[in-house]
Amino acid sequence: MTWDSLMGGAFPDARGRYGVWGGRYVPETLVGALERLNVGAREALADTGFIDDLSRELHDWVGRPTPLTRCKRLGAHWGIDLWLKREDLAHTGAHKINNALGQALLAKRMGAKRVVAETGAGQHGVATAAACAHLGLECTVYMGAVDIKRQSANVRRMRLLGAKIVSVTSGSATLRAAINEAMRDWVSDPETTFYLLGSAVGPHPYPWLVREFQSVIGREARRQINERADCLPDVAIACVGGGSNAIGLFHPFIRDASVKLWGIEAGGRGDALGDHSATITQGSAGVLHGSFSVMLQNDDGQVQETHSISAGLDYPGVGPEHALLNELGRARYRSVTDAQAMEALGELCRLEGILPAIESSHALAGAKLWAEENPGTTVLVNLSGRGDKDLDIIEGYSATPEAI
Amino acid sequence: MKTPSSLLEHAIRSPKRGNVAIMPYLTAGYPNKEDFCELLQAVSVEADAIELGVPFSDPMADGATIQGSSEVALANGVSVRWILGMLASCGPLQAPVVLMSYLNPLLAYGLRNLVRDAADVGVHGFIIPDLPDEEGEQLDQLCEDAGLARIQLVTPVTSSDRLRRLCHRSGGFVYAVTVTGTTGGKLDIGQVSAYLDRVRKVSSKPVCAGFGIAERSDVQALEGHAEGVIVGSALIRALGRGEDGALFVRALVQD
Structure with a gap:
């Protein structure tokens, strides 16, 4: 298998497979709705009118292209040439807006009246609420009760933007339970409700659709770093929960054999099942949320509770394309702990004047690991979101946050 | 030789009482593991077939009642392995049993071993x-080879x-x-x-209606529109209140 076939549209295949991974494991009620979405999305993405509308909105409303920032002080500290793709500067504060806007435009084009979404850290919920307000769509967001508590600023933002928030108390009361509940909502009204899924997970066509809308990150970053550094990076690094910002960064680099790809998972507080969210590094194959991929489960196939200090990475599954990139060795997946992520967060604040989201801080901590093994190299990190939403967690983590 | 699939079809077509086959849904190991075989035995006397639910941590197609019974069963330590062991030791039942499960617990057990066991x-x-x-x-191929529906x-x-x-x-019946x-x-x-009339028109197999059927009046209303009915959440709620499951099933059909 060549990297060209990965880039050339061979994956997913007609059945939504990435090699053995992916597919569509859903209740019969959703089969027709997913096929309509697949056909509608393919038509839209092949329509220059739709692409022009999307590009204009990305420019005028989202603020793209986002900048590429060279981090001279932190780079010198770590002994690398460090570049950040600044998705934290996109409207609503994270990469999630790229996909939320794209799918909301698609929902409108397909005649949907009502949008439902799930959210973990709240960034996808905020992005979806904003896109729906902008386009005049009704929006309901499912959010775990645990996450509502730890990301309350985003809950308040969503309400201001006109979204209805449903607190999910079943199961884990985090992102995983929120996805179950959003799917139950969709099963109840598959014909006029549009499920706006925020990560590169779920049944086909979602992993593909989310990748298409997020690949703008990697396309811009590749062009920007090539122009400014006059070379491609030695490595491109992103954090991986479900994997949407990572697949968006990685995909346009897949053919560039000299560019290593590193996905950084949440190692949490330890290696025991339940103490981390490091799906690829520690999980096994199975079906969760409509897709065959890698997941955290026990020997009986029951999905396990996860832990991460970052709500956005606190998820026991991962997108099927990451499972393929891992299997092929095209991307490497490692994990960093809560403590390593928080240390990197503090360093970026003090040396560069940028407060990253705790999710994105995992990617930075991954860059620090890379730097120890590969001094003097050129490193591209996707700074997927900003950390304003995380102030309560940061202050709860350390009595002296300025010294993290 | 009659396959399990054809025996199931026959059981649905010839209900023990009345004109509609009754298929109660039980979450395996709910309300508890210890008395479950006894409950299954008693319900099988009244039922024409039994849908036995394998609990799963993320039951996407289920409402709050069955989510709740699944959580209890998982906390009780119920697994596919336990269910098959329980069926092996429970002795012959008075109605055919079909397993209802989300895919992942079955994948974890291994599909080939699962169908055999x-x-x-x-x-x-x-x-x-x-x-x-x-x-x-x-799975379809494995089931076909084993004569399972x-x-x-x-x-x-x-x-x-x-x-x-x-x-x-579809094998056995259409859900x-x-x-x-x-x-x-x-x-x-x-x-x-x-809708059921539309399904029956194109189906050569018996049709069983499920979701939202809670009491005798629902069963009566569907008479003539389906060969069988599946009653799940209402029975689970009754069990949760400590009621007798077999009596609940018996009361679904007028004597």
């Missing part, structure tokens, strides 16, 4: 709500071409989901009857 302990078939026809190739679900939003194909491919939604919702009898 399930056939050994007298399971007649499988209902898998998150395994649509397109993804079921391997792979029961297909159809819904009010299934297109007519697809409905025809699923009815043709007609009455509503778009999760288990335990409300039923609009008028709409449901018309």
